[in-house]
Amino acid sequence: MSKNLVSINDLPPAGKEFVLDDQQIWLDPIREFKMDCRITEPLKMKAFVQATDEGCVVRGELTGAVVVPCNRCAENAPVAFDSKFDEYEEIPASPKQRLEDSHIVFDHNAPMLNLDEVAWEQLMLAMPPNPLCRDDCKGLCPDCGSNLNIAACECSKDEGDPRMRIFREMAAEKK
Numbered sequence: 001m002s003k004n005l006v007s008i009n010d011l012p013p014a015g016k017e018f019v020l021d022d023q024q025i026w027l028d029p030i031r032e033f034k035m036d037c038r039i040t041e042p043l044k045m046k047a048f049v050q051a052t053d054e055g056c057v058v059r060g061e062l063t064g065a066v067v068v069p070c071n072r073c074a075e076n077a078p079v080a081f082d083s084k085f086d087e088y089e090e091i092p093a094s095p096k097q098r099l100e101d102s103h104i105v106f107d108h109n110a111p112m113l114n115l116d117e118v119a120w121e122q123l124m125l126a127m128p129p130n131p132l133c134r135d136d137c138k139g140l141c142p143d144c145g146s147n148l149n150i151a152a153c154e155c156s157k158d159e160g161d162p163r164m165r166i167f168r169e170m171a172a173e174k175k
């Protein structure tokens with residue numbers, strides 16, 4: 001993977017902007033985690049990095065688009081990104097320590113921000129938890145597996161569990 005490592009100590013005091021648009025930054029982890037995710041519009045992260053006393057501030061935006069499986073029917077669900085982020089990265093106290101929510105690693109005692117990891121994390125954060133092919137996706141029939149967006153199946157006409165019929169009839173009589 002192309003490593004976009006930013007040396008925190010070498011950042012200008014006013015900060016610096018980085019643009020990441022090598023698709024491999026996202027394609028590598030997509031493959032590694034065997035994610036069903038296809039890039040349909042090139043992903044791009046702009047990140048402005050400014051050093052602070054104990055870390056750095058990363059501000060930027062992620063744009064692009066992907067297609068993932070719909071949460072209800074598994075057909076293509078398009079997801080477009082236009083998200084802004086603003087986060088703080090802390091420098092671990094010692095080169096041996098690795099902070100869980102920090103993407104700063106040491107290279108010969110120099111703290112380096114791994115922007116590739118930030119770019120991947122931002123994609124994951126921007127991903128909707130419940131992607132849908134369309135807002136009113138009807139999903140799959142739990143009985144026969146038919147895609148109900150395409151056609152209604154026979155199951156929906158079924159009266160349900162025959163053992164429960166007596167209760168349904170009693171309920172109907174009371175009305």
Ligand SMILES: [Zn+2]
Pocket residue numbers: 070071072073074075132133134137138139
């Ligand atoms: Zn769907």
Ligand SMILES: [Zn+2]
Pocket residue numbers: 141142143144145146153154155156
């Ligand atoms: Zn069905």
